[in-house]
Amino acid sequence: MNAANSSQWLQPAFNDPVLDAQTSFRSALKALAEPGLAQPLNRALALESLHPATYALCLAFLDGDTPLWLAPRFDTPAIRANLAFHCGCPIVAERELALFALLDESELADLSAFDNGSERYPDQSCTLLIQLDALSNGAPLRWRGPGIKDVRCVELPLPAAFWQQRQARSAFPRGLDAFFAAGDQVIGLPRSTRVLLNAEEAA
């Protein structure tokens, strides 16, 4: 796809590229530092089916060094053109090569191919950017771990298969970090957070 064909899809991104990117990155950091607490992320406009928070995460995180895997729902000419223009990130077809993945809820049943880092470089894992319709009204689950005093109850509307997949890919320090975005809010789920799936684990 060359520039002459894709320029018709281009939209403005952040109003203030420097400040908005810093603010969005800060919100994302806070989301990971306090897992389960929704953080505001409203500096971008929606881009087609991408919510403002999801697009702001993309604009803050992605650049020429971060290969991105796109879920089929987001693989449209407009999203490709704008990510290529504003972020300059390569879009890869193989999940194994991706440092970031842009997912919707239909992709959460199989996370096996994404890179969860190595013992020596656990930081090189793939970070999942997951767009949901809402960040509440799911089954209440109790989260605990760094950044959470005692226990935090989070109601993300996620299929049970996601939690199994996350568990399967987790071998600390290896694992997958995730951001859940909806509307103009984001919730972080780092690999260090333990999610209690049933009452017996509470003790």
Add this chain to the structure above:
Amino acid sequence: MNRDRPHSDMQHSDPHIATRQRWMGVLARAGGQLAAYESALKEADYRLIRAPEIGMTLVRGRMGGTGSPFNLGEMSVTRCVVRLADGRTGYSYVAGRDKQHAELAALADAHLQGAEQPHWLSRLIEPLAAAQQAQQGAKAAETATTQVEFFTLVRGED
């Protein structure tokens, strides 16, 4: 930074691209002269896809033009992308830190891609190109008076 380099040898084989390269080059070298056309260029509705932003770029050179590349140094560059109401998109990359220049050059590039291309070529590009050529000629003439020629008869190497 050598702005006066002859660029006829770098022409693209596609005539459309070659013409656009030429006007983008003229616009990039125009500097403050574009301000005179500001009201005409801003007549049409437009929005900024990428507001003018200043950055650095690494300039590389080749020894003698053909050797292996080396890093010459960094220079500041301002770039801008605009979209006219009818969807035409104009790009600009200009040397220096003049945001106004970058925005006007991008606007001119967008206008030059439309149906009124001959109008803009004759009104904007040709006068600017002529002025740049005259300036370049004057500078070359001024430099030529200081030229010194060295002759080596026998170097004693053979």
